[in-house]
Amino acid sequence: METDVRRNPALLKLDLYCKGMRIDDSCLVVDDGGRPILRTRAGLGSGIELILPGGLWTNVPVTESFARASPYVLYREEGSYLIRRHGEPVARVRPAPRPDWYGRTTTGGKPMTRIGTLQGTYLGIYPAHVCDFWKEKPRANCGFCSVGLNLGIDDAGEKSVDEVMEVVRAAREESRITYIDFNTGHYEGDTYLDILEPFVRRVKQETGLLVGVQTPPHHDLSRYAALKEMGVNRVSFCFEIFDPDIFRRVCPGKDREYGHRRYLEAIAYCAGLGLRPARGAAPRARRSLDPWVSNGEIIAGLEPPASSIAAIEWITSVGAIPTVCVFRPLVGTDMEDAQPPRTEDLIPVFRRLYEACMERDLPIGVAPNVHVSLVLLPEECRGLLHNPRRFWRKELRLKAMSLLLRSRLEREFRGALRGRS
Numbered sequence: 001m002e003t004d005v006r007r008n009p010a011l012l013k014l015d016l017y018c019k020g021m022r023i024d025d026s027c028l029v030v031d032d033g034g035r036p037i038l039r040t041r042a043g044l045g046s047g048i049e050l051i052l053p054g055g056l057w058t059n060v061p062v063t064e065s066f067a068r069a070s071p072y073v074l075y076r077e078e079g080s081y082l083i084r085r086h087g088e089p090v091a092r093v094r095p096a097p098r099p100d101w102y103g104r105t106t107t108g109g110k111p112m113t114r115i116g117t118l119q120g121t122y123l124g125i126y127p128a129h130v131c132d133f134w135k136e137k138p139r140a141n142c143g144f145c146s147v148g149l150n151l152g153i154d155d156a157g158e159k160s161v162d163e164v165m166e167v168v169r170a171a172r173e174e175s176r177i178t179y180i181d182f183n184t185g186h187y188e189g190d191t192y193l194d195i196l197e198p199f200v201r202r203v204k205q206e207t208g209l210l211v212g213v214q215t216p217p218h219h220d221l222s223r224y225a226a227l228k229e230m231g232v233n234r235v236s237f238c239f240e241i242f243d244p245d246i247f248r249r250v251c252p253g254k255d256r257e258y259g260h261r262r263y264l265e266a267i268a269y270c271a272g273l274g275l276r277p278a279r280g281a282a283p284r285a286r287r288s289l290d291p292w293v294s295n296g297e298i299i300a301g302l303e304p305p306a307s308s309i310a311a312i313e314w315i316t317s318v319g320a321i322p323t324v325c326v327f328r329p330l331v332g333t334d335m336e337d338a339q340p341p342r343t344e345d346l347i348p349v350f351r352r353l354y355e356a357c358m359e360r361d362l363p364i365g366v367a368p369n370v371h372v373s374l375v376l377l378p379e380e381c382r383g384l385l386h387n388p389r390r391f392w393r394k395e396l397r398l399k400a401m402s403l404l405l406r407s408r409l410e411r412e413f414r415g416a417l418r419g420r421s
């Protein structure tokens, strides 16, 4: 593996998550067309959105206390941005572009950024009110989570379908998004899918964009088959921690309401749905042009690396794709004083992420123009392999699937524009 971060963007992305970065006074990123620092609903992003060499989008921690001790500093030199480490140049980077619609309001007068924000190049929307775990007394929220701190500051509470559609159209037309991620926390009575379905229907009917849904695991698993029929492309379940004892400690609300097992059952059930073609669809066409993936999401750094690797093995063994975040002790959260993980401990975790996905023929990196700033995507972890050419045949096949999907989305987008003109 290339161990020099100047030549390995994947390693640089990981190292920046773990160490954070300081910002020199020479930088005024917002004034230079970049995105402002918004605390995001996923509870793991708080930093500055940058594009690293190799086209890797990232969200670098800058406000947390550990970032103040980082060897990395961002400078603005001769009109471009440069990351230095201990004063030595490491990488030229670009701020993620700030779309024009970030400065506009909906027809109802709400700032569009309070309806949805770009996370890398996809649109993230948190349509409903704050997660109920934050409202209990005493609170039962997850220790790392900042959602209850965000809402009402950077986010807009409940959002109507029409408001969301306005932002979706702006993001599609101006930022060329291909994917929208709807996200909720826990609501009493398992209502989160009822809340999301009207949004999903409108988006699929009017745009054909790829859509993902991230919620707690509904007790009625057949609801996920219905979501798949509706056209949803991705369901994601954040159980965060594979070790049940640490899960119980860090996520008391999730443990009480759902329990570890329900998360795992939902991930496996939804992955199984991908193995059965939808009614009326030829299996091959279904696989390549209307993707369906089940994701199990964990946070590396909240448990020992071996436990994160065990999670990756389990998730991929049932045909699901792991999403692996790096723990960030966000300011104001219950875990703000915890230490972030060490890069060297996480390299084997992310290396295994790539290997396990490829060994099990999982469709990673297929959605076109989806760059994610908050996690190191499985396909980005190729740079952490000892032998990156090991899976070249499978990589070619995935590339072909991605091209097919891109042309389908472009066709549908042009069709939607014609339909509105």
Ligand code: SF4
Pocket: 043, 131, 132, 133, 134, 140, 141, 142, 145, 146, 147, 184, 185, 186, 254
């Ligand atoms: S379930 Fe946990 S991580 Fe999700 S919003 Fe609620 S407190 Fe935050």
